[in-house]
Amino acid sequence: MIIGTRGSQLALAQAETVARLLKAQGVETSLKIIKTSGDRFTDRPLHAVSSGVGAFVRELDEVMLEGEIDIAVHSMKDMPTIRPPTLPTAAVLKRDTPFDLLLTYDGTSLDELPEQSIIGTSSLRRAAQIKRYRPDLVTQDLRGNIDTRLRKLKEGKYDGILLAKAGLERMGWELEGEILSPDFFCPSPNQGTIAVVTRAGTEAEAAVSRLDHTDSRIATEIERILISELGGGCTTPIGSYAEITPDRKEIHVRAEVLSLSGEETVGINEFIPMAGGIEKARELGSSLVHMGGKKLAEEALLQLSRDSCDSDDLYE
Numbered sequence: 001m002i003i004g005t006r007g008s009q010l011a012l013a014q015a016e017t018v019a020r021l022l023k024a025q026g027v028e029t030s031l032k033i034i035k036t037s038g039d040r041f042t043d044r045p046l047h048a049v050s051s052g053v054g055a056f057v058r059e060l061d062e063v064m065l066e067g068e069i070d071i072a073v074h075s076m077k078d079m080p081t082i083r084p085p086t087l088p089t090a091a092v093l094k095r096d097t098p099f100d101l102l103l104t105y106d107g108t109s110l111d112e113l114p115e116q117s118i119i120g121t122s123s124l125r126r127a128a129q130i131k132r133y134r135p136d137l138v139t140q141d142l143r144g145n146i147d148t149r150l151r152k153l154k155e156g157k158y159d160g161i162l163l164a165k166a167g168l169e170r171m172g173w174e175l176e177g178e179i180l181s182p183d184f185f186c187p188s189p190n191q192g193t194i195a196v197v198t199r200a201g202t203e204a205e206a207a208v209s210r211l212d213h214t215d216s217r218i219a220t221e222i223e224r225i226l227i228s229e230l231g232g233g234c235t236t237p238i239g240s241y242a243e244i245t246p247d248r249k250e251i252h253v254r255a256e257v258l259s260l261s262g263e264e265t266v267g268i269n270e271f272i273p274m275a276g277g278i279e280k281a282r283e284l285g286s287s288l289v290h291m292g293g294k295k296l297a298e299e300a301l302l303q304l305s306r307d308s309c310d311s312d313d314l315y316e
């Protein structure tokens, strides 16, 4: 069976993980690298790439529908919610660390960074969350693969950068950084989770579905439901994080929308019962809208499209 993957180091590491897990089940695979538009337009911020949400995913879908690959491996947080029904997510792998990490030039902690320190991130959510936590810091756009971002930090262009911890872990980088608490830095929905897609009704689907991790599937689904009525994607600062308690009776859910400046926030942070959790998450999702979350998300989107009409350099 052929596993299709993007060519970045992170994507390759993820695809190799899936290859290894399948091999342990007696399934032999080979890797095929596919270039996506999300990889090509690395000169602009992700939210300004025209194909926007799903840029990394769509082209792998196409080559899979054409039969060129049998299995596609994705960072689940990069996947649009609406998927072609013929391309099911056959497995949600056991989640890695879902949190964000701050790496600073000289190991300084977030609380100790001097005023006006420059923090690089390409994520509107992380930028808004940092500005909320430390309004005296400056955020700057930082695109590129994880290796590029680390190089820019080393070159001294930024005092600190923000990344998903899972990305570094998967690439085998043992870097000292500060894990940011989800109470202040609610991660992106499905951050730290790998999804494996196949064509429906294939041998590949049967093989891959054995890798599915139930609690990770439930948590990631809850995270999507919580924010499903807000619209957005990577074009708005939205976080959503669901954590099943060790006794599996409850789910700790957190979700929030921020203004781009981080000055305004609408959020929830509570425990819901595991039984009927999906229904309860839907209610909480609606309550985010009623509390003004959708309005905030729409304002962020408007502000972004206005800025990008003026000048693309705003993001560099």
Ligand SMILES: NCc1[nH]cc(CCC(=O)O)c1CC(=O)O
Pocket: 075, 076, 077, 078, 162, 163, 164, 166, 167, 190, 191, 192, 193, 194
């Ligand atoms: N948006 C890019 C992206 N997609 C998935 C990860 C990291 C791995 C993951 O969260 O599963 C990253 C890098 C980052 O956010 O720093």
